[in-house]
Amino acid sequence: MTKTVEEYLQALKAELRGSDSATVQDALADAEEHLRTALASMQEGQPDLDQAQALAQIITQYGTPEETAAAYVEVERRTFSGLTPASVKKTGSWLGRFFAIYADPRAWGALFYMLIAFVTGVVYFSWAVIGLSLSVSLALFIFGLPVMLLFLLSIRGVIWLEGRLVEALLGIRMPRRPLFMPQNAKLLERIKVLVTDKHTWLSLVYMLLQFVLGMAYLAVLVMVFSFSISFIALPVLQEMFDIPLFQNVNGINYYLPQWGYPLAVLGGILLWTVTMHLVKWIGSLHGRYAKFLLVTE
Amino acid sequence: MIDQDALTKKFQKEMNAGIASLVLLSVMEQATEPLYGYQVAKLLEDRSQATPMMKQGALYPVLRSLESSGLLESKVEPSVSGPPRRYYTITKAGRQSFQIWLQAWEQTKSYVDNILKGVSHD
Numbered sequence: 001m002t003k004t005v006e007e008y009l010q011a012l013k014a015e016l017r018g019s020d021s022a023t024v025q026d027a028l029a030d031a032e033e034h035l036r037t038a039l040a041s042m043q044e045g046q047p048d049l050d051q052a053q054a055l056a057q058i059i060t061q062y063g064t065p066e067e068t069a070a071a072y073v074e075v076e077r078r079t080f081s082g083l084t085p086a087s088v089k090k091t092g093s094w095l096g097r098f099f100a101i102y103a104d105p106r107a108w109g110a111l112f113y114m115l116i117a118f119v120t121g122v123v124y125f126s127w128a129v130i131g132l133s134l135s136v137s138l139a140l141f142i143f144g145l146p147v148m149l150l151f152l153l154s155i156r157g158v159i160w161l162e163g164r165l166v167e168a169l170l171g172i173r174m175p176r177r178p179l180f181m182p183q184n185a186k187l188l189e190r191i192k193v194l195v196t197d198k199h200t201w202l203s204l205v206y207m208l209l210q211f212v213l214g215m216a217y218l219a220v221l222v223m224v225f226s227f228s229i230s231f232i233a234l235p236v237l238q239e240m241f242d243i244p245l246f247q248n249v250n251g252i253n254y255y256l257p258q259w260g261y262p263l264a265v266l267g268g269i270l271l272w273t274v275t276m277h278l279v280k281w282i283g284s285l286h287g288r289y290a291k292f293l294l295v296t297e
Numbered sequence: 298m299i300d301q302d303a304l305t306k307k308f309q310k311e312m313n314a315g316i317a318s319l320v321l322l323s324v325m326e327q328a329t330e331p332l333y334g335y336q337v338a339k340l341l342e343d344r345s346q347a348t349p350m351m352k353q354g355a356l357y358p359v360l361r362s363l364e365s366s367g368l369l370e371s372k373v374e375p376s377v378s379g380p381p382r383r384y385y386t387i388t389k390a391g392r393q394s395f396q397i398w399l400q401a402w403e404q405t406k407s408y409v410d411n412i413l414k415g416v417s418h419d
Contacts, residue, residue, distance in 0.1 A: 029380070030334060030357035036379035037335040061338075063352030071355035074310070075362050 002059060003052040005035045015069035020076065021295045025175040027072045034062060101276045106171055110283025111276070113169040114217035117286075120165070121214025124158060124207035131155075132204075152194050159203040159294050162210075172287030175295060202293045213286070224275045231268030235261040313351050317359045319402055322387070322395045325369060331384035334360060360385055368394050 002008045009028050016024045038058045043049055062068065101107050131151035138144030163174035194200060230237075234256060237243040244253035256264060324340055325332065332340070337360070338353040363369045368391035375381045387395075 026361060027358070030361075030383075031354065033333070033380050033382055034335050034338070034353065034357070037333075037376075037382070040379055041335075061342075061349070061353050063354035067352050068354035071352070072358045074314075075358035 011065035015065045022173045022175045107280040109169040117214035118218040121210040125211035128207040166290045170283045170287035206293045228268045228272035231264045234264040325387040326395045331386045333382040
């Protein structure tokens with residue numbers, strides 16, 4: 001017999017053990033929203049109503065934790081796999097599969113993610129550093145505490161946004177709703193939850209690391225891209241603009257002989273195609289790493 | 298021994314899979330303002346006046362899956378009492394889908410009705 005909303009949520013969480021952690025978070029948020037709203041509206045009508053009784057009535061309509069868990073698992077199974085742009089259909093030949101990467105939305109998503117990771121990394125990093133230093137330096141004064149709490153709270157928002165980006169571009173399922181605080185909790189309890197939740201701190205680590213990763217992603221991508229483009233454009237550059245392949249310190253120009261042109265172009269195309277495969281792979285790694293730091297229990 | 302109860306549950310579940318989306322989309326299509334989950338559940342309860350075909354808890358994952366398909370959109374707003382609420386509104390694509398689904402539903406309904414009528418006459 002479930003007496004409180006917390007008990008129901010615990011039971012639901014237990015039922016969903018083994019499911020995607022983002023699904024669990026969504027299910028808990030939905031259940032909490034519904035049960036509390038229903039409870040509030042019932043008690044409005046009958047103020048002296050016993051909470052456990054009212055809850056029992058609500059749950060018969062809402063469904064037992066078992067039923068609710070089953071509904072989430074079912075919908076998740078039906079929709080998510082269908083909506084994620086699945087990897088492109090495997091074509092027969094090895095070569096076809098190799099170049100099919102250009103038609104793979106996941107690879108382009110990962111590429112885009114890695115490019116904007118530099119911008120988001122800078123923003124996260126600055127926010128984390130400003131927040132941390134403000135909190136620490138103002139800790140001398142009494143208003144340092146609220147500043148720090150606001151900062152910790154803001155991390156959740158930032159991380160939720162990052163989760164949306166990761167899901168949209170990398171295809172890794174992330175929570176669709178921010179985590180709720182336990183309701184009816186006293187302010188102090190809420191603060192305790194915020195400070196003791198390991199995800200608050202892991203998220204902070206993520207924000208700081210994103211700067212380094214974003215920079216590395218951008219640097220490597222730009223470097224490889226310019227190499228590929230130079231190779232592909234080499235025949236045009238040499239023949240039409242007289243730009244040499246390479247110039248040594250004494251100012252002597254080295255040109256690629258003409259028989260090398262097809263090789264250079266082919267090399268450039270291959271280099272970028274291999275990079276696209278790598279990008280897709282790194283994207284999925286990044287998604288798993290983000291999920292590990294930001295969501296996983 | 299055949300477990301009638303389990304079989305019926307399974308049948309109901311399979312039948313509900315698409316109908317729930319249609320029903321929820323219809324509620325959202327008629328809505329004049331953004332609705333949150335509990336309001337949707339209440340509306341269904343008031344309108345159907347019959348035994349609900351599914352638990353209210355099962356509505357939420359359907360709402361979210363409609364949202365991720367782009368037929369609904371939502372925003373979270375804090376509430377005076379209790380946790381923040383997710384308010385859903387139908388999108389333009391959602392309205393279009395509803396019209397098409399409605400036709401599909403009418404066809405299915407008359408098809409099934411015709412066949413079932415045949416059965417009862419035998």
